[in-house]
Amino acid sequence: MRWTLFLAAAAPIVLAAPALAQTDPPAMQMTWPTTPPPATTETEAPDHSTMDHGAMAMGPPPAAQQSPQAAPSMQGMDHSAMGHGAAATDMEVGNEPAPAPPTDHAADQFYDRDLMQTSRAQLRREHGGTIVSRVMLNLGEVGFGDGDPVFRWEGEGWIGGDINRFVLKSEGEVSDGDVETAEVQALYSRAVSPYFDVQAGIRYDIEPSPNRTYAVIGFEGVAPYWFETSGAVFISNEGEVRARFEGSYDARLTQRLILQPRAEINLAAEDIPDLGIGAGVTGVELGLRLRYEIRREFAPYIGVSYESQLGETADFTEAAGGDASDTRFVIGVRAWF
Numbered sequence: 001m002r003w004t005l006f007l008a009a010a011a012p013i014v015l016a017a018p019a020l021a022q023t024d025p026p027a028m029q030m031t032w033p034t035t036p037p038p039a040t041t042e043t044e045a046p047d048h049s050t051m052d053h054g055a056m057a058m059g060p061p062p063a064a065q066q067s068p069q070a071a072p073s074m075q076g077m078d079h080s081a082m083g084h085g086a087a088a089t090d091m092e093v094g095n096e097p098a099p100a101p102p103t104d105h106a107a108d109q110f111y112d113r114d115l116m117q118t119s120r121a122q123l124r125r126e127h128g129g130t131i132v133s134r135v136m137l138n139l140g141e142v143g144f145g146d147g148d149p150v151f152r153w154e155g156e157g158w159i160g161g162d163i164n165r166f167v168l169k170s171e172g173e174v175s176d177g178d179v180e181t182a183e184v185q186a187l188y189s190r191a192v193s194p195y196f197d198v199q200a201g202i203r204y205d206i207e208p209s210p211n212r213t214y215a216v217i218g219f220e221g222v223a224p225y226w227f228e229t230s231g232a233v234f235i236s237n238e239g240e241v242r243a244r245f246e247g248s249y250d251a252r253l254t255q256r257l258i259l260q261p262r263a264e265i266n267l268a269a270e271d272i273p274d275l276g277i278g279a280g281v282t283g284v285e286l287g288l289r290l291r292y293e294i295r296r297e298f299a300p301y302i303g304v305s306y307e308s309q310l311g312e313t314a315d316f317t318e319a320a321g322g323d324a325s326d327t328r329f330v331i332g333v334r335a336w337f
Contacts (some may be wrong), residue, residue: 132337133159139171141332143305145155148176150328158189165189167199172207182206185216196221203234210274212236226250241269242277262287271312276320278312291334299334 030171107116125131135157143150154171167189172182187201196219203214218232231245248262264285268277290302306327314324 089090090210094217128162131159131161133157136336138334139332139335141330142303143327143330145328146323147326150175150180150333152330160189163191165197167201179254181208187218189220193221193224199232208275211277212238212240214242215248240272242282243267243269256293257293258293260287260289260291260301260303261290268313270275273316276313276316278314278316280311282311282313283309287330289330289332297336301330301332301334304328305330 031161105116105120135155137153137155139152139154141152143152150151151174152172156167156169158165158167160166165188167185167187169185169187170183170311173180183200183203183205185203187199189197189199191197198217198219200217203216205212205214214234214236216232216234218230220230221228223229227247229245232243234242234244236242244264244266246262246264248260251259251261253259260284266282266284268279268282270279271277285305285307287303287305289301290300291299293299308314308323308325317324
């Protein structure tokens with residue numbers, strides 16, 4: 001009776017085995033050695049050296065058996081025909097004009113058209129079309145040297161956009177209550193690169209006499225390593241040619257304490273006896289100023305400035321009873337708004 005029950009229970013398993021083998025073959029077929037391994041004690045590990053590992057045949061993955069076309073080989077594919085390189089290198093650069101801006105704005109369906117047009121115009125102004133302005137006093141200082149104290153100013157103001165601007169410059173010196181030099185320039189400035197502008201206009205010398213009016217062409221910008229530079233050529237109404245070049249650098253010792261070395265050189269193409277100027281390099285100025293920015297817009301400073309006239313210009317000055325060179329201790333303020 002027991003054997004009858006055992007066979008009845010095992011019959012379904014035996015009959016289902018061939019079907020299971022056909023639908024889900026094992027991934028690994030193992031062939032065991034024909035001779036049994038030697039008996040081991042309970043504490044000894046079985047000796048795997050007698051096992052025939054070469055007979056353990058690895059079968060193909062089930063997916064490959066079920067669908068041989070499921071993973072096609074990539075070796076025979078012609079990737080050049082897919083055009084990946086052509087999309088990046090073979091396309092011609094177009095020169096067609098940009099399309100006209102859209103006029104059918106969706107917001108006009110829900111809001112007042114005139115109100116939205118005003119908002120769009122304001123948006124354009126704030127993204128490149130804004131008119132901005134600034135007035136800056138680069139130097140406003142009193143210098144103490146061998147003679148009387150000298151008050152000096154140099155500054156500029158401008159108004160315009162990112163590309164085109166109107167610039168007004170002025171500089172001069174006052175000593176013992178008398179204006180020694182004073183000039184004003186009115187210039188058109190146009191950006192020619194992200195860091196440089198070209199400028200053209202007129203310059204008028206209020207002092208010294210006789211007065212001169214000059215045509216001006218120059219540049220202003222930031223050179224590599226953040227050197228602020230400017231230069232201009234001046235052609236007077238008498239045909240005289242002069243030039244000036246300036247450069248400075250802001251060395252930040254802290255976020256508010258800045259050391260600024262500065263240099264200026266002046267030149268003339270010919271002698272101008274009426275103004276006491278000789279041909280060549282007429283003079284140089286070297287300065288070193290230390291400023292503290294109480295605010296970015298307001299920074300008092302102290303420093304030292306050395307000025308020297310050279311060549312025939314120095315001869316003209318000494319013949320008139322003046323000094324060809326001077327060293328001054330300066331105190332002043334740099335401000336803008």
